[in-house]
Amino acid sequence: MSEQAHREQASAASCVLDGRYQIHPDKPLPPLDAPMASAVVATDLRDTGREMFALVCRSDLLPRIDIIPELSRLTRRPMITPVDAGTVDWPETGGRRLVIVFDRDFGERVCESSDKTITPVREDQLMRMVIKPLAPALREMSERYIAHRAIRADNLFYTDASRQAVIFGECVSAPPGLSQPVMYEPIDSAMARASGRGMGTTADDLYSFGAMLAFLLTGGETVAGMSDEEIVEAKIVRGSYSALIGQARVSLSIMEPLRGLLCDDVKERWTVTDVELWLGGRKLSPKQPMLPRRAARAIAFSGKEYWTKLSLSYAMGLRWSEASQLVASGVLERWVRRALSDDDTGEALEGVTETAAVLSDGEDRLTSKTLMVIGPDLPLRYKGVSARIDGLIDAFAIDFHDQDFRQTFLEMVKAKLPQIYLQSLSSARPDQVALMKTFDMINFFLDRPAMGNGLERALYESNPAWPCQSPLIQDQYVYEMDDLLPALERVVARGDPTQEIVDPHIAAFCAARLRSISERILRELGKHDDLATFRLGVLHLLAEVQRGSGTKRKCPALCQWLARSVQPIVDSYHNRAYRVRLAEEIGHASTKGDIHQLIFLLDSFEARNQDTEGFARAKKEHAGHARVIAWLQGGGLTSPENVQFRSQQAATLISATVSAIAIVTLTLIYVI
Amino acid sequence: MARQIEQAEPTKSKEGGKGSGKLIVTGVLMLPVIAVLMPSCIVLAINMAPAIVAYAVDRTREKYLAVTVGLLNFCGTLPAEVALWQRGQTYDAAMDIASDAFFWLVAYGAAALGWAIYLMIPPILGHYYEITSHARLQSHQRKQQALIEAWGEEVTGEITEKPSG
Numbered sequence: 001m002s003e004q005a006h007r008e009q010a011s012a013a014s015c016v017l018d019g020r021y022q023i024h025p026d027k028p029l030p031p032l033d034a035p036m037a038s039a040v041v042a043t044d045l046r047d048t049g050r051e052m053f054a055l056v057c058r059s060d061l062l063p064r065i066d067i068i069p070e071l072s073r074l075t076r077r078p079m080i081t082p083v084d085a086g087t088v089d090w091p092e093t094g095g096r097r098l099v100i101v102f103d104r105d106f107g108e109r110v111c112e113s114s115d116k117t118i119t120p121v122r123e124d125q126l127m128r129m130v131i132k133p134l135a136p137a138l139r140e141m142s143e144r145y146i147a148h149r150a151i152r153a154d155n156l157f158y159t160d161a162s163r164q165a166v167i168f169g170e171c172v173s174a175p176p177g178l179s180q181p182v183m184y185e186p187i188d189s190a191m192a193r194a195s196g197r198g199m200g201t202t203a204d205d206l207y208s209f210g211a212m213l214a215f216l217l218t219g220g221e222t223v224a225g226m227s228d229e230e231i232v233e234a235k236i237v238r239g240s241y242s243a244l245i246g247q248a249r250v251s252l253s254i255m256e257p258l259r260g261l262l263c264d265d266v267k268e269r270w271t272v273t274d275v276e277l278w279l280g281g282r283k284l285s286p287k288q289p290m291l292p293r294r295a296a297r298a299i300a301f302s303g304k305e306y307w308t309k310l311s312l313s314y315a316m317g318l319r320w321s322e323a324s325q326l327v328a329s330g331v332l333e334r335w336v337r338r339a340l341s342d343d344d345t346g347e348a349l350e351g352v353t354e355t356a357a358v359l360s361d362g363e364d365r366l367t368s369k370t371l372m373v374i375g376p377d378l379p380l381r382y383k384g385v386s387a388r389i390d391g392l393i394d395a396f397a398i399d400f401h402d403q404d405f406r407q408t409f410l411e412m413v414k415a416k417l418p419q420i421y422l423q424s425l426s427s428a429r430p431d432q433v434a435l436m437k438t439f440d441m442i443n444f445f446l447d448r449p450a451m452g453n454g455l456e457r458a459l460y461e462s463n464p465a466w467p468c469q470s471p472l473i474q475d476q477y478v479y480e481m482d483d484l485l486p487a488l489e490r491v492v493a494r495g496d497p498t499q500e501i502v503d504p505h506i507a508a509f510c511a512a513r514l515r516s517i518s519e520r521i522l523r524e525l526g527k528h529d530d531l532a533t534f535r536l537g538v539l540h541l542l543a544e545v546q547r548g549s550g551t552k553r554k555c556p557a558l559c560q561w562l563a564r565s566v567q568p569i570v571d572s573y574h575n576r577a578y579r580v581r582l583a584e585e586i587g588h589a590s591t592k593g594d595i596h597q598l599i600f601l602l603d604s605f606e607a608r609n610q611d612t613e614g615f616a617r618a619k620k621e622h623a624g625h626a627r628v629i630a631w632l633q634g635g636g637l638t639s640p641e642n643v644q645f646r647s648q649q650a651a652t653l654i655s656a657t658v659s660a661i662a663i664v665t666l667t668l669i670y671v672i
Numbered sequence: 673m674a675r676q677i678e679q680a681e682p683t684k685s686k687e688g689g690k691g692s693g694k695l696i697v698t699g700v701l702m703l704p705v706i707a708v709l710m711p712s713c714i715v716l717a718i719n720m721a722p723a724i725v726a727y728a729v730d731r732t733r734e735k736y737l738a739v740t741v742g743l744l745n746f747c748g749t750l751p752a753e754v755a756l757w758q759r760g761q762t763y764d765a766a767m768d769i770a771s772d773a774f775f776w777l778v779a780y781g782a783a784a785l786g787w788a789i790y791l792m793i794p795p796i797l798g799h800y801y802e803i804t805s806h807a808r809l810q811s812h813q814r815k816q817q818a819l820i821e822a823w824g825e826e827v828t829g830e831i832t833e834k835p836s837g
Contacts, residue, residue: 574823618823625812625819626828632812637805638798646801647794648736652743654789659743662782666750 015088020045021101023054023088031109034155036061036174042101051104052083055173056090056097059477061398062466063098064172067146071172077137078167079148080106080157085172087477094494095475096487098467106167107158110216114154114181120219123254130156130216131257133165135275138205142272147200149176151208152184153215175394176200182228183244184211187264189388190232191314192379196387196395203266206275207240210261214244217254222246229318236311239289240264259287295339301326309340313375316367320383324363327370336374348373365415372424380421382412389421389435396442397463406455413442438462452522456508464512470505472497481513484545489555501561502538510541514548517541532572535565536603543595554593562598563590569602574615578607711766715756718770719749722783741786748782751775 015023022043032039037055044050057063063085071081083101090097111118121129141148148171155169177197182190186207189197214222222244223231234243240262250258257278260270268287270278291308298305299312302319306312316323326332333353337346352373356366368382379386385408387395392409399405412418418439422432429435445458460466467479476487484506491497507525511517521544524537539562546555563586570586573579582601589597636642706713723742730737752775759765769775819827 574826576822576824615823615827618819618827619829622816622819622827623829625816629809629812629816632805632809637801637808643794643798643801647797648732648734648740648790650797651740651790651793652736654793655740655743655786658785658789659747662744662747663750666747666754670754 015091016045017042017054017086017088017099017101018084021052021054021084023056023099023101025056025090025092029053032104034170034173035179037063037100042099052101053104054099054101055170056099057173059095059097059467059474060401060469061174061178062463062479063100063174064176065098065479066465068100068172070144070146074137074140077140078133078159078165079137080167080170082170082172087483090475093475095490096477096483098477098479100170100172102170107160107163109154109169110156110158110166111153111220114152114183114215114220117220117224118153118216120221120248121216123217123251126213126216126254129163129165130213131275132279133159134168134209135272135279137168138202138209138272138275141205142202147176147202148205149197149200149208150174150179151205151212152180153212153220155179156212175398177204177391178398180208182231183215183223184208186266187232187235187240187310188378190228190235191317192387192391193385193395193399195398196379196385196391198388198391198394202272203269206261206270206272210258210270211240211244213254213258214241214262217250217258218245218248222248232314233311235264236292236308236314239291241289253283256284259289263287263290265290293340293342295335296341297335297339299331299335299339309336309342309345309374310378313371313378316371317375317379317381317386320364320367323371324367327367328363332370332374345373362415364411365417368412368415368417369420369424372421376424376426380412380417382415382417383408385409385412389418389429390431392418393435393438393442393462397459397466400459400469410446410455413439413446416443450522450526451504451528452507452511452517452525454504454508456504457511460509460512468505468509470503470509472499472501472503472506478509481510481545481548484510485542485555485558488542489558492561493557497561500534500538501558501565502541507541510545514544516544516548532568535569538562539566539569539595539599539602543599546595555595556591556593559590559593559595559598562595563587566598566602573607573611574618575611578611709761711761711763712753712756714763714766715752715769715775716749719752719775719779720745722780722787726783726787737790740790741783744786744789745779745783748779751778 015025017023022045024041024043027041029039029041032053032055034055037057039053039055042052042054044052065085068082068085071079072083074081080102083103085098085100087096087098089095137148148168150171151168155171156166157169159165159167175195176199177185177189178194180189180194180197184207185197186204189200189204192198226234231243237243241259244262245258257270257275260274260278263269268290292310294307298307300306301312301315302322304315306315316326330353333346333349336342336349349370352366352369355361356369361369364383368380371378371381379388380392385392385395385405392412395405396409416439419436422429422436425432442458442462445453445461446455448454448457456469459469465479467477468474468484472491473484473487476483476490478484478487488501492501502525507522511522521537521540524533524540527533527537542558542562566586567583570579570582573582585601586598589601720742723738723745726741726745727735727738752769752772755775756765756769759768816828
């Protein structure tokens with residue numbers, strides 16, 4: 001077998017998901033690409049005749065892997081449902097990628113893009129091909145509390161080559177709502193940035209369904225050439241139905257579901273039951289659009305005139321500096337009171353201004369709070385950021401690498417704007433308390449910038465399944481603790497990393513996922529100026545990961561790298577002979593791949609104590625010798641004074657001795 | 673401060689008084705002995721003249737020179753005293769002995785030996801200390817080097833210790 005064949009075989013072997021689904025990176029399927037994932041051919045190794053494809057997800061995003069098991073059970077519903085998902089080795093980059101495997105048992109995409117116009121679908125076709133087949137899927141997802149959040153015309157596929165019915169495309173390859181064009185989103189979601197639309201609900205799905213029907217009916221002509229801002233403005237001013245249907249002729253029978261589904265008031269919007277009743281033959285008069293109250297006179301803002309609070313609020317959110325000037329001028333409050341005769345809002349604006357004066361709020365905070373008053377239940381807006389309140393946490397993760405967004409997000413959280421927003425809502429959300437806690441928790445970690453806390457910890461605590469964004473292992477797609485050590489093992493095996501093996505992302509990722517990571521370890525990691533303590537912290541952290549992940553897998557390459565990196569810890573012992581012995585023992589232990597062995601050797605309390613005490617004794621002894629040497633060198637013995645003094649003593653002693661001998665001798669002579 | 677000085681001065685005069693009192697008491701007690709042993713005292717005083725001179729010239733507090741010379745001088749006086757006692761301890765005998773050159777030679781020779789010892793010891797001891805000092809210096813330096821080899825330069829205290837892990 002040639003070397004090329006060997007390499008291909010090895011590459012193929014590594015790209016197998018769960019030992020069953022073979023992924024073929026070299027066989028792309030562009031027609032099945034998703035906005036945030038690319039499609040490649042996949043094969044079921046147990047049934048090679050089964051046609052399959054896999055979506056290869058982006059490494060900086062978290063697909064909706066939490067709903068994959070639930071969706072996998074919906075195999076008989078008109079929807080492309082995932083079969084399996086997981087990470088596989090990716091030979092192109094040498095890292096790992098998250099792939100989602102699907103059956104390829106459907107026809108072509110209905111339309112290539114929502115930006116392009118298509119041939120309008122006739123109403124009877126729409127009824128037969130789209131509404132009837134798809135209604136059960138909406139029911140099923142609604143009952144399982146799953147929002148699809150990717151319902152759009154370009155994510156619709158024919159069931160087969162006969163083109164008699166359609167099915168929903170997949171909805172798991174990207175965070176919810178991220179890939180949705182503005183026309184498919186309700187007004188509040190459309191006002192939010194794509195990453196900040198939140199999980200969404202079935203009501204959002206039903207709106208998107210209505211928007212999709214409108215697109216198919218009109219062929220996309222109504223919104224063709226319009227910018228996102230123009231589409232949202234049209235929805236606000238004319239209502240979503242009028243904005244999306246435009247001048248198109250629609251029969252009364254199809255107008256009823258369209259008006260119901262595209263109702264801008266979420267409480268009045270059709271539910272799945274309404275769709276089913278309508279399909280079952282119930283006929284009601286179409287809902288009339290509920291447009292916002294129009295003022296007696298317009299307010300000028302940024303060179304345009306605005307007649308409603310909602311349209312003004314949207315415009316102010318887009319033009320922040322001008323909005324701040326308008327808020328500071330006081331014109332807004334007067335307009336609300338006089339032109340809109342809305343004293344409640346006027347009083348609320350007055351209250352916000354007075355509170356801002358007392359609290360010394362900055363103008364940006366005041367503007368944001370003003371927007372909460374004139375546009376209640378709209379997304380939270382601050383400077384260039386606009387997001388639904390639950391979507392703000394998603395946006396924090398999705399746009400984490402966007403420096404400007406991150407800075408704005410930090411300012412928002414520090415100013416406690418999310419908490420103020422939640423308190424200002426007209427009706428309480430079921431997740432209000434949980435969201436409050438989450439934002440408080442983010443604030444808590446932002447106040448602690450040390451490694452293992454800070455911005456990164458806030459990211460992983462608020463987004464519990466988000467993959468680790470460490471530059472070291474970003475291509476390894478680590479979203480579970482079990483994957484972390486193998487990923488580091490691969491990184492080390494590829495060659496010595498030029499940076500520390502534990503960076504702020506990895507430390508925060510571990511601290512958020514593993515409760516056994518103690519404050520002591522994080523304190524050790526925070527000591528960058530003390531390399532020995534820092535490296536000991538790295539060892540403690542990775543040892544906890546090895547123990548906590550439950551994997552019995554050893555990591556010899558990582559251990560050997562760690563053994564080389566712990567020289568500062570070895571050097572922190574004073575006794576040279578112990579250092580040499582310790583280095584030898586570490587070298588031996590590292591080959592076993594057990595990080596605990598290294599900890600056992602390097603962090604022995606007894607050894608450390610003995611070394612410290614021994615060093616203190618030696619230091620004292622050395623100082624004693626130094627004192628004697630200094631005394632001797634200073635003439636302690638040989639100085640004339642000392643010699644004279646000692647000589648006098650010696651002379652006296654000799655004299656006394658000689659005298660004593662003489663007396664004894666004389667006595668003996670005279671006595672004898 | 674003034675009060676302390678005032679208190680100290682009476683103490684000093686009290687001590688001085690006590691010392692002279694002792695001397696007086698000793699003198700009074702010795703008077704009968706001197707009276708009885710007057711010939712011996714005369715011989716002793718004549719032969720111990722070098723010791724008295726040494727005491728006079730010795731400015732040290734401990735009076736090492738006086739002791740060194742005095743002890744040997746005293747030994748040299750003993751033959752004269754014994755001879756006196758053998759002759760009945762009379763004034764005549766004391767005069768004879770005091771004029772005998774032999775006893776002078778013995779007493780003054782012994783005193784000279786004391787002087788010689790006192791003058792010769794310093795250069796000898798100085799040389800001895802030179803040798804000892806060098807040996808001890810080397811020994812301590814060796815021990816210091818051994819400590820540095822075992823514990824590193826930090827043990828000298830001149831290098832900042834690395835923080836321990």
